[in-house]
Amino acid sequence: xxxxxxxxxxxxxxxxxxxxxxxxxxxxxxxxxxxxxxxxxxxxxxxxxxxxxxxxxxxxxxxxxxxxxxxxxxxxxxxxxxxxxxxxxxxxxxxxxxxxxxxxxxxxxxxxxxxxxxxxxxxxxxxxxxxxxxxxxxxxxxxxxxxxxxxxxxxxxxxxxxxxxxxxxxxxxxxxxxxxxxxxxxxxxxxxxxxxxxxxxxxxxxxxxxxxxxxxxxxxxxxxxxxxxxxxx
Numbered sequence: 001x002x003x004x005x006x007x008x009x010x011x012x013x014x015x016x017x018x019x020x021x022x023x024x025x026x027x028x029x030x031x032x033x034x035x036x037x038x039x040x041x042x043x044x045x046x047x048x049x050x051x052x053x054x055x056x057x058x059x060x061x062x063x064x065x066x067x068x069x070x071x072x073x074x075x076x077x078x079x080x081x082x083x084x085x086x087x088x089x090x091x092x093x094x095x096x097x098x099x100x101x102x103x104x105x106x107x108x109x110x111x112x113x114x115x116x117x118x119x120x121x122x123x124x125x126x127x128x129x130x131x132x133x134x135x136x137x138x139x140x141x142x143x144x145x146x147x148x149x150x151x152x153x154x155x156x157x158x159x160x161x162x163x164x165x166x167x168x169x170x171x172x173x174x175x176x177x178x179x180x181x182x183x184x185x186x187x188x189x190x191x192x193x194x195x196x197x198x199x200x201x202x203x204x205x206x207x208x209x210x211x212x213x214x215x216x217x218x219x220x221x222x223x224x225x226x227x228x229x230x231x232x233x
Contacts, residue, residue: 001117002030004050004077006067010035013056018107020054020085027114036063038070046076052117053082058106061086068099081120083113133168135224137210140168149210156206159185163199167214167224176221196222 005021007013010033013021025031032050034040042048053071057064064084071077084100085108104116131143137150142165147154156164166184167175175183177193185195200222204211215225 001028001052002032002048002050003117004041004053004080005031005033005056006036006038006053006071007033007056008036008058008060008063010040020056020104020106020108020113023108023110023113024054027110036067036070038067038074041074045074049076050080052120053077053080054085054113055082055100056085056106058085059087065099072099083116083120133165135168135171136213138168138207138213140165149207154206156203160199160203160206163196164203164214164224167222171224174217174220174223180221 001024003024005013005024007019007021009016013019013033014025014031016022021031021033032042055064055067055071057067064086068082068084071080071082081101082099084103085106086103087106102116102120104113131141133140133142138147139149140147145158145161147156147161147164163180163184166180177196180196181193200214200216204214207213213224215223217223
C-alpha cells in the first residue's frame with residue numbers, strides 16, 4: 001500500500017513515535033510525507049497514486065481542513081480517500097464540512113489506523129459480481145431485488161429499484177428521460193417524461209446522504225456517478 005501523509009514535519013514524520021506516518025511505515029506501507037501546502041508531491045504521483053491520503057492535523061483542525069481542500073484540488077488525488085487524524089480535544093469542531101472521508105484520533109494506534117483505511121477502501125470501492133453491484137456505499141442485489149446504502153435497506157417499489165439498478169449498471173453514462181422511459185419502463189409505456197423526474201426525486205429522498213449519486217445533467221437527463229468523480233451539475 002502507498003500512503004500519502006500530509007503533516008507539519010514531513011522530513012521527520014516517519015521517525016516520530018505515535019504519528020500516522022510512523023504507524024503506516026511499521027505496517028509495511030510505502031509512506032510519502034508532504035507538508036500542509038502540498039507543494040512537494042512526487043513527479044510520478046499520477047502514475048503511482050496512493051491508496052489513501054492521511055492528513056495529520058493533530059490539534060490544528062483548521063490547518064487540516066485547508067490541507068484537505070488542497071488535496072482535493074490535485075486532479076490525480078481527487079478521488080483518493082482522505083483520512084483525517086485529529087486530537088480528541090478538537091472533535092467538537094469536526095463536522096462534515098471538514099472534507100475528509102473518515103477520521104481517526106491521535107495519538108494513532110496502528111491496528112485502528114489499518115482498520116480505518118481498510119474500511120475506507122471498501123466504502124469507496126466498486127464492483128459487479130454474482131448479481132451484486134457495489135458503487136461506494138450503495139449495494140444492489142439484483143437476485144434478491146434489494147438495495148442498501150451504508151448498510152441501511154432501501155424500501156424501493158419495483159420501478160424505483162429497476163431505475164436505480166439500470167443506472168448503477170452503467171455508471172457515468174448519461175441517459176435522456178426518453179431513453180430511461182424506453183429502457184426501464186418499456187417501449188409500450190404510455191407515461192410522459194415527468195414520470196422519470198418523479199421517480200428520481202423519490203430515489204434521492206430515500207438515498208438521503210447518497211442522493212448526489214444520481215446526477216442531473218442539465219438539458220440532457222440523468223446518470224449515476226461513483227464517489228469522488230466531481231460535483232453535481
